[in-house]
Amino acid sequence: MARFESTDKFRDFVLSTAGSLPPQQRAIADYLVHHLEEVPFLAVPELADLTDVSEATIVRFAQSLGFRGYRDLKIELLQLPNGPVPQPRLEPATLDGPRNVLLSVARLEMDNIRATTVLNPVESMERMADALRRADHTYVFGMGVSAPVASMARYMLTQVGLRCSTLSADFTSPAEQLFALRSTDLLIGISLPPYSRQTLDMLKVASDRGATTVAVTDSLASPAASLASLTLLARTHNMLLTNAVAAIIVLLNALATQFAVRHRAHSLEAFAHMSRMMANEPNVAETESDEQP
Secondary structure, three states, X not given: OOOOOOHHHHHHHHHHHHOOOOHHHHHHHHHHHHOOOOHHHOOHHHHHHHHOOOHHHHHHHHHHOOOXXXXXXXXXXXXXXXXXXXXXXXXXXXXXXXXXXXXXXXXXXXXXXHHHHHHOOHHHHHHHHHHHHHOOXXXXXXXXXXXXXXXXXXXXXXXXXXXXXXXXXXXXXXXXXXXXXXXXXXXXXXXXXXXXXXXXXXXXXXXXXXXXXXXXXXXXXXXXXXXXXXXXXXXXXXXXXXXXXXXXXXXXXXXXXXXXHHOHHHHHHHHHHHHHXXXXXXXXXXXXXXXXX
């Protein structure tokens, strides 16, 4: 009989365990959550070759998850009530033609979003929402393309009643801004390839100060995932030489919404307060009206 009630429960277990694993085992965990339908049919040497680890590491990984060995792990995957489920396709999309760039990019972003919904089970989102509720103050940090995403995260989380600030990248050492960080605060670090050293330093400093740390990243094997208390995963495949961000925006929107649903009274109070402020704001040209256009 399977130890886990569903595929999502198993995936959430792997995600929550991965942070305490050695780097090579995290690489296996990352491959596993992306290929749940494939792993039950792979032999130890095949999985070792795909993840660039030794065969002994595959066995140790299975034991780290509480199984006697890799064979028992495969049996568990096959016995999951939902069964191994097909995952979104992982190969990069190609241009449909010189005039269909918009369609090609849209298809790739939709694939990114689908993969992101699979990689973040409900339990992970609920755990993250509860961590936000416990925090006295939430800080968000990102470099490069992650910087505007961090600003978007701050906006969304503020809208549901959280005390949230972005930390500036305009410092020689951005971690200087953490001098006032308390153990009751939370830091979200958005870390995407090629993984800015400054973001990793921020997560390490916050962790050393006892604060809750969250990595929003693309892989359980990323450096940020090993430094964070909690990890949210987003797929960011792109046709350009940078990370696509649509899936991360959807993920952050879902996180803010998850918080509002799970902590309804707190968010409703914030909504009411903001509505009163907007009604008296002279710079707002028009507020919501019952009149039909």
